[in-house]
Amino acid sequence: MSLIQDKNALASEFGRLCSDAGAVIMDIYNSDFTSRSKDDASPVTDADELAEKIILAGLQSILPGIPVLAEESFSAGFRPEVGSTFVLVDPVDGTKEFINKNGEFTVNIALIENRVPTAGCVYAPARERIYLGGTRAWAGRLKAGEAIRPDQLASINTRARPTGGLTGVMSRSHADAATLAFADAVGVTERTSAGSSLKFCLIAEGLADVYPRFGPTREWDTAAGHAVLKAAGGAVLTPDGEEFLYAKTETEFLNGAFVAWGVRP
Structure with missing residues (x-):
């Protein structure tokens, strides 16, 4: 089975890339960084740009030939032909949270097939918390830059609809x-x-x-x-x-x- 067919393995690979990017993000987060404005007036920092470079290089290695639509390259004018299968990347989702240093920012990678997300990773490096989704979903602790350990992940599921509100x-x-x-x-x-x-x-x-x-x-x-x-x-x-x-x-x-x-x- 190829990596793109094994959705759980692919989600884990996305997690690895998120952890790698998270190490650079946290170095900047813990420094006296500055932000600047993009053309649409939204904020951006060095963390967004450096993390995206790490993720794009990793995706080229594990999913060669699959188009990637990433926030910062899109903002810079890159418009790939996505087709039915492509990857979406947000290197720092919640840049305002990053700038405010409240820890509620994430690194996001997802595979889209036939207009539906089929594998993804959400990683919150400041909280050391990772979420993976393929055919099943897991969550657990992960320090930025470290390898994912299966024994630190637990299966997660949505809860039944409450009888109250x-x-x-x-x-x-x-x-x-x-x-x-x-x-x-x-x-x-x-x-x-x-x-x-x-x-x-x-x-x-x-x-x-x-x-x-x-x-x-x-x-x-x-x-x-x-x-x-x-x-x-x-x-x-x-x-x-x-x-x-x-x-x-x-x-x-x-x-x-x-x-x-x-x-x-």
Whole structure:
């Protein structure tokens, strides 16, 4: 079986690349770094750019010939033809969290096949926590730069729908009125906040039930978390209940509204 066919092995390889990138990220995180603005006014640091170089080189080695769409190279004008199979990379998801040094930033890598994420890794190096999703999902402790140890990973699954109200996980900086209204409408009675793609992971490990997002995101922001959540038994849908798909070339990979669920409604 090839690596691209063995989704669990591929997720683990993504984890290895995330750990390698995480070592450089943490060196910068623990330094007196500065940030700057990209053309779209979003912040970027040396960590974003150096981590992406490490990941892109690693992907070229393990998945030669597979197109890669990565945030920083995309911002620099690189627009690969993605086709039906490609990889999405966000080297530092949650740059604002990185700059604010609250630890809630992640490294994201995901494989997309036929518009659906089929393997992914979300790694939070400051928290030393990694999430892997293939045909199953795992989570565990991992220090940046270290090898993944299977004995430090545990299988994770979404929880059954609570008989009382739902726990909704919201973006720390993007919980707009539409998002809050949706949460109220579906029965969210308890709210928790998290940065970056950790919101998907909280649902994947059974700590929350729903994550609605009506503000704009890009595909590299969501694909890895989506892969982990799907592997743990959850789903990501449009607010109307349709499947949430990728390879949206017509919008330059801009996502519309979505809802991540622990249990499909």
